Amino acid sequence: MREPLSIDLGRGRYNDDGGDLKGNAPTVIRDMLSLHPFYALQGPPGTGKTTVATRALSRYVTLEKGARVLVSAQSNFALDNLGIRLAEELSEGIGKGQILLLRETSELRGVDKVDERLIPHTLPQLTRKVVSTIQDTLGKRPGTSGRPSLTSGEAALAQQWLERVEADQVEISERIKAGANLVLATCSMAATITDTVRNPSDLFDWVLLEEAAKAWPTEVVTPLVLGVRWTLIGDHRQLGPHRESDVRAFLTSLAGHGNPDVKRHYDARESYLKVLGLFGELFGTQRARPPHSRQVPPLGSLEKQFRMHETIAEPASRSFYPKEPAETDLALGLPVSFLTTHSTANEPHRVLQPAFLEGRPLVWIDTAGRPDCADQGYWSNPGEVELVDRLVTDMRPAPAKLAESDAPGSLAVLTPYAAQVKLLNQRGALRGRVHTVHSFQGREAHRVVVSLVRSTVRGNTLQSVGHVGQAEVINVLMSRARHLLVVVGSLEHFAEYGGTDWRLVTDTVKRFGKVVHADDWT
Structure with missing residues (x-):
């Protein structure tokens, strides 16, 4: 491979x-x-x-x-x-x-982790269905609908099957597993x-x-x-894999190890990471x-995406899916992507309030310079919580009900940090809609609000924006929305101190989206 x-x-x-x-x-x-x-x-x-x-x-x-x-x-x-x-x-x-479709399940957890729509395809349910069908068919009187007339020998055999089918469910289950x-x-x-x-x-x-x-x-x-x-x-x-960054950090930490046997793992780190990736x-x-x-x-x-409005797709597609060999749009000064948008994705979000959202699929609410939107250690940002709560509360039409996750107007709030999730979930309008970026990969919503949290310069990119500077995290944050994406955070901070990926993303947002300073809104 x-x-x-x-x-x-x-x-x-x-x-x-x-x-x-x-x-x-x-x-x-x-x-x-x-x-x-x-x-x-x-x-x-x-x-x-x-x-x-x-x-x-x-x-x-x-x-x-x-x-x-x-x-x-x-x-x-x-x-x-x-x-x-x-x-x-x-x-x-x-x-x-x-x-025959079979959804395998753990004997310990049973069907607890299985979507209810697939429960009929689990082994216990399929086994019960086979047993019930045999009992219903063989239990009918000869000559009735569903059971043909039988000879005396066939009738005796059918009766034996009927008597044994309940006790032979293990064998039936094994046959289902072997024949799926x-x-x-x-x-x-x-x-x-x-x-x-x-x-x-x-x-x-x-x-x-x-x-x-x-x-x-x-x-x-x-x-x-x-x-x-x-x-x-x-x-x-x-x-990528859960806690992949921890493995990278561990291998890097072996650089100065005094034990030569341990140091060899540092020397081989590139080959290890290739296997991991x-x-x-x-x-x-x-x-x-x-x-x-x-x-x-x-x-x-x-090469064609159907989820995001083409304006929402611009930052992620240009930043993370460039053509190879690379091409630059000379008029825009931005990379050209191999990823294009199908016209069916360009449905308007129809949100009229707050007014700055109307007709704008991609909006950045800039918190730069606001002392109430400074991040707090390990990691939260109460000022951004206030902004996100007000934004969602003021949205008209209001977001779809929480249970209607696939309905038009469905809303998700994403943030990279568990502490911020906790604060956001304390607000009534947001409760149950807030997710970490890692838990929301593979999912989508019609409207997505992102709270970036970090705002303070602390040194290099890792110290200033943490794991939010990783390309994979940025990509997922920017690609979950279908019709409306609102990013809440300090545009200047991420453009200047977030690394090359954030610089390209913010340049693209400025070019295709709308930037609203929080002071001008509040």
Whole structure:
């Protein structure tokens, strides 16, 4: 997987016009299904990678009768998001009994972590359904609807089955597990799938891993070893493995260690970090196609986004998804991005109050110079809490109700710090809508308000803005909104002391968005 090459074995089998799919999604699906044994797909924010994965899996299980696929992800949320789409896409085949979808669950937690829409596809529910169907069918009187007339021998056998089916639920469950076309399991759950299987290498014809860039290498490997063909889907420009920065800091701290055996780990830190950032390394070391060879670099990127209004998309796309080789828009002095916006994303937010929001998809409320908006250690900013609370309270039309997370007008408040989350959640208009940036990756809202918190110069970039200066954190903060994004923070502080990524983001905001100083509003 360091420098992968695959062979195109599709031979036109998976060619399709993509139906209603836009951009390069039809080509990506064809490549994903045709290239063996490996394919990796980068899905920038809002590009519909879940839709692409759903269509590819649906086409595969429809065309490849009897094939078995393991779908895995690092988190229950990402797995269920894809699983729900699969259940909807394949509902006809599932209803006719042609496709069996199984959502694996932990014996300890049961279905507690599973979306309620997938509970019918868990093993206990599927087992009960089979048992109930057998009991209903065999328990009917001969000749009635649903049960044909039987010979005396057949009737005796049916009665034996009826008497044993309740006691044989373990065997029924094992048969369901062995026969499922599509198995959904988190990376950790995938480790238990082989518990009762003698030859695990023959389990699955295809393993597809969502959120691959967020998984630790051990989490990536766990599901992959269960199949003979692999697809990784993710985005290395968004948040990586949990506590990845701690590993980097630990390896750096070994620089002056007196023990030479320990010091060797510092010397090898680059190779360790390449393994930790496995998904990103795939795209950073692309190989050219060997001459006169059917082998091709099995890498793809989705190039059209459908989530964000094009104005909202400008900072993230230009900062984190530049064309390669790099191009500069000479008129703007900004990088050109390979990521474009579909016209359907440009729906107006229709917020009329506060007045400065009207007709503006991207707004920065600048707190520079306001003493009441100074950050406080470890890390909170009460002044920004006041501004965010007033902004949301004054919004007209008001945000959608909290339970209506997908409704027009849905609102989320994001911040990088847990202490700020706590303060924000104490306000009635905000309670339940506030999230850390890490907890909101993979999600979206029609309206998003971001509280940046940091405002004081303390030295270098790390000391002045902390982990908010990391490209992946900035990218996620700036790419969750569909129709309205409001950033609350000191524009000058992040432009001057936030590092090169924030400088480019703030330059783009100035160019395409509206900057309102908090003094002019309040």
